[in-house]
Amino acid sequence: MVEERKGLVFDIQGYSVHDGPGCRSLVFLSGCPLSCDWCANPEGQELKQRVLYRVSKCKYHERNCRRCISACPYEAIAESGDAEQPVNIDRNICRDCKTYDCTKACIYEALNLSGKWMTVDELMAVIERDRKFWGDGGGVTFTGGEPLLQKDFLLEALKRCKASFIHTSIETSGFASTETFMEVINLLDFAFVDLKHMDPDKHMEHTGVRNELILSNIKTLAASDWPGLLVIRIPVIEGFNDSDENIRATAEFLKECDLEIVNILPFHRLGDSKYKQLGMKYKYSESEGTPEDVLLHIQEIFLKYDIACFIGSNTPF
Numbered sequence: 001m002v003e004e005r006k007g008l009v010f011d012i013q014g015y016s017v018h019d020g021p022g023c024r025s026l027v028f029l030s031g032c033p034l035s036c037d038w039c040a041n042p043e044g045q046e047l048k049q050r051v052l053y054r055v056s057k058c059k060y061h062e063r064n065c066r067r068c069i070s071a072c073p074y075e076a077i078a079e080s081g082d083a084e085q086p087v088n089i090d091r092n093i094c095r096d097c098k099t100y101d102c103t104k105a106c107i108y109e110a111l112n113l114s115g116k117w118m119t120v121d122e123l124m125a126v127i128e129r130d131r132k133f134w135g136d137g138g139g140v141t142f143t144g145g146e147p148l149l150q151k152d153f154l155l156e157a158l159k160r161c162k163a164s165f166i167h168t169s170i171e172t173s174g175f176a177s178t179e180t181f182m183e184v185i186n187l188l189d190f191a192f193v194d195l196k197h198m199d200p201d202k203h204m205e206h207t208g209v210r211n212e213l214i215l216s217n218i219k220t221l222a223a224s225d226w227p228g229l230l231v232i233r234i235p236v237i238e239g240f241n242d243s244d245e246n247i248r249a250t251a252e253f254l255k256e257c258d259l260e261i262v263n264i265l266p267f268h269r270l271g272d273s274k275y276k277q278l279g280m281k282y283k284y285s286e287s288e289g290t291p292e293d294v295l296l297h298i299q300e301i302f303l304k305y306d307i308a309c310f311i312g313s314n315t316p317f
Helices: 067-071 101-105 120-131 147-163 178-185 200-207 212-223 244-256 272-277 292-304
Strands: 006-016 024-029 051-053 077-079 087-089 111-113 116-119 139-144 167-172 190-194 229-236 261-266 308-311
Touching (some): 006 120, 120 147, 139 147, 212 229, 292 308
Parallel strands (some): 261 308
Antiparallel strands (some): 051 111
16 A cells, blocks of 8 residues: 655644735645744754753643653653753754654643644645635645745645645745746745845855755746746845845846735744754844834835835735
8 A cells, every 4th residue: 555645744823814815724844945044933944853842831840740751762851950941852862763752751741743744635634624714815825944845745735725726825935946846836826935135145144055046936937927926025134134235136136027026024033932942042032023114114125116015914915
């Protein structure tokens, strides 16, 4: 018997009204070829389940609980002697684990896995369950991580959505082979593609990859006969891509591609707690949200190029 294809899904959120037309369900697929310094979903960066340790739920002190320590066959978990974080997890050992006995032993939900392997049938059952709550014009948006990294699972899910007349959207970095990028796009009704910086060296410095492939894919899509709506998204990161020079270069690139819509996203620290749960340091833990005057200034530049610029969730889509 052939085993059903599975994808690693690290979250499914319903009732989203900011990630495509109408009310939508968001499917977060694990794995990403980029390593953006400001990433809000670090638990989705790898195509692998990872252990999250939520100290606030740990009963090490209150119940004298040591269940996770006893359960780990690799001795990756040990008492720390630190009252604020009772146990230490050796992530170098932990990352090679395939059984995750510690999460099964923790009855207080202090230890959890970052995702779940699902078949397309299982995913579609959740999507169909949520469908009645979308209302008119809603649908499903695949995000991540980088959904293109799980191409085969994504394609199968999109084909199933199309067969069920479900509106489909994606949030992607655009970093994939052009063949993969266009194969997926042609099964979509709507696409958000990130454009983080126009300079390839700067892009490499803060995301781990150069941007030539991303720019090429945007050009290819813009020149194609795809009937869907393409919206370029820019996460505004202070000191990285918020300069007038970069914004003008971005606007000129969009004009070159005959693209007329951009969505700028203010920086936020919503992923900060996840870094702590993964035992990681967050480079932007002390950074503040993007000031409104900065966003308005960027919007003004795009408008001078006759490019519609929407700020944050204040969009018609």
